[in-house]
Structure formats: structure tokens, C-alpha cells
Amino acid sequence: MKAITTFGAALALTLLVGGSAAEAKGCIKGAVVGGAAGSMAGHGKMGAAAGCAVGHHRANKKDQQQQGGSQGQGQAR
Template sequence: MKHLACGLAAIALAGLVGAAPAEAKGCLKGAVVGGVAGHMAGHGKLGAAAGCAVGHHNANKKAKQN
């Protein structure tokens, strides 16, 4: 549980410091969800990267619909 909390804190901090909101639409939420799911499967970083990609894709798809 300690690793999960540290991982989520690191993802949140990286998102607050290094990401531009216009470019990271959907990425942060997807990365957190993917990171938690990946952590449960033993691949937290891979899950976070995949979650970011899926979240960004879904945000772009939603923006095009509007």
C-alpha cells in the first residue's frame, strides 16, 4: 500500500509540475487510473502510460464531437 501511495503522489506531482493543461487533456486522469490498475497487475508504469494514451484519445474524441 505504501508503494501505491508513493506512485500516485509521484504521478500527481509530475502532472502538476510538468504538464501543460492544453496538451494533457485526459492524460492525468487516465494515467492515475491506468497506474492503479497496472500496479495491481505488477506493471504500474506501463499501466500509467497506457492510461494516459487512452485518456488523451478519449478527450480528443469528445472534443471533436462538440
């Protein structure tokens, strides 16, 4: 039951803060995974928030890599 509540809270937060589905890319999936992991440790809401942030970051990173695939190959990182 906590996972459902956590997911609902994360979804509501995403819709309120994000404004559009394009900006929330990766957040929902991350929030579900983070909420599930956090609820096992007793911190479902914090896990969902952290999962949302990590999922959003990874989605943005993946998009940047796909857009600049041929541009950034000469740089060493």
C-alpha cells in the same frame, strides 16, 4: 505506496512532455486509473503510461465530437 509513486511519475512526465495543461487533458485521470490497475498486475508504470495515452485520446475524441456536432451528422461511420 506504488500508486503514489506511479502517479507522481505520470504527473512529472505529463508536465515535461505536455508543456501546458490544455494538452494534458485526460492524461492525469487516465494515468491514475491505469496506474492503479497496472499496480495490481505488477506493472504500475506501464499501466500509468497506457492510461495516460488512452485518456488523452478519449479527451481529444470528445472535443472533436463537441466541435463538429452538426458537421459530421450526415456521414455514416
